[in-house]
Amino acid sequence: MKLENTLTIPVSPPEAWAVLLDLERIAPCVPGATLTGRDGDRYRGRLKVKLGPIALLYDGVVTFVSQDEDAKVAVLEATGRETRGNGTAKAAVTVRLAGTDQSTDVHVETDLAITGKPAQFGRGALAEVAGTLIGQFAANLEIELKK
DSSP: OEEEEEEEESSOHHHHHHHHTOHHHHGGGSTTEEEEEEETTEEEEEEEEEETTEEEEEEEEEEEEEEETTTTEEEEEEEEEESSSSOEEEEEEEEEEEEOSSOEEEEEEEEEEEOSGGGGSOHHHHHHHHHHHHHHHHHHHHHHHTO
16 A cells, blocks of 8 residues: 655755654654664664554564665665564655755655554555654654754
8 A cells, every 4th residue: 555645844855864864863753653773774663553443563673775865765664563463564665855945845655565453444544544643753853853
């Protein structure tokens, strides 16, 4: 399933690039996310997500697949497994930055594959949750950037 979201952050594309590639800095901005370790470009973490009446907890890994600083495009791969249950989640995430000296539009394209209980929910429910998470992330990131 493909999901697309866009957020705007109040910094120039070069500043946004540096911040968005710093997973240790931005992970706390993601609602429900906690980094638990790092091995080179592999980041281990946990993600708590509420999908309708179901609360899910995933243990997973995020890895940078590619980074093109000139084009301001980064590709990440995230995989996770439910801590209770046999569900899995895998996402290929492409982030594209474009903007001015004052702000950057961050276009996030996610190719998401989910198994287990969450797979029973329709695309609309998953897109709604993703949109809410992106919105909360954008608000939290704006606060982080003002520090």
